[in-house]
Amino acid sequence: MRQPDAPRYEDVYTHLFRQPQPQRIQIGSSQADILQPARGFLEGFDLTMQTQVGCPAGCFFCYVPAGRMLTPSDLRGSRGERWGFEVRRKRDVHKKLRYHLERGHLAGKTIYWSGVTDPYATPAQETRGIWGLLNAAPAEQRPRRIVIQTRFRPDRDTEAIAQYSQATTAADGGPAVVVSASIGTDQDEFIRAWERAAPSFGQRMDAIRRLREAGVFVVPTLSPFGFWGDLSGTLEAFRSWSIPFITVLFFKRNTPSSNTPPRFLTYLERHYPTLLDPHWQAEQLHRMRQAYGRSRVLPGKVGFTALTTPHQVM
Ligand code: SF4
Incomplete structure (x- = not known):
């Protein structure tokens, strides 16, 4: 089936916010801590970790700018129009992590990194340093x-x-690290149109393959579930990399948490209603389950919760 044509990011931006998109991303800094207790839909996790405020990916479907408590209003803009165009990097990330490790604040905890910004839309030296500290930490300090x-x-x-x-x-006998790798579509034109700065489909698949080859536990998260050209081929690749299960999140409206922002929902209703159609969504889920196994395709909250104890799914 031919997929609908994708528009350009700047055109969708103008359509959503009735103004041209900002010309550049403002980078600032923040004194905020990097650890917070996990609340709301993050039940099952003890802590969340964020090393920056804001996210440079600027995905239109991101629930973060739509949640008042999730990010400062001056950073997202009153309509979400600044989301993706301002990032505040937290100062002394490594010093703060060392402090928490040494005081045992992470010991035995389940940590969601991150939920309100992408942990890898950050400078490479920052995440490299985080893993350096974690690898140097004695067993009793580790999450x-x-x-x-x-x-x-x-x-x-x-x-x-x-x-x-x-x-x-x-x-609990499960993996110490789980990478929940989000991919909503294999159509790069939709990635470019809705996720301004995120990697292409091929780059994300390469990332999953490399991590799996190194023995890392990866859960591909088909979210938000969009149009696919070759969904069966993607599932086949996951199978060949021995991925135990996948999770799926459709565009969300009127659910208790992390809904797709209303402006983007209105845009989808007008231009891509299929993506919101419960019958189409059920059909896609059925198709995936037939191909990958019923118990190995976990939708919605069930899939999200499974990330806390992924070894119990198998
Ligand atoms: S990468 Fe994640 S956190 Fe960043 S804008 Fe996109 S959906 Fe939001």
């Missing part, structure tokens, strides 16, 4: 589990992540 939520490229730290995963024993 039980770190779940990396990203649509960028954690494979730049493959060796350090694999080293940490292999050397860390989680008390």
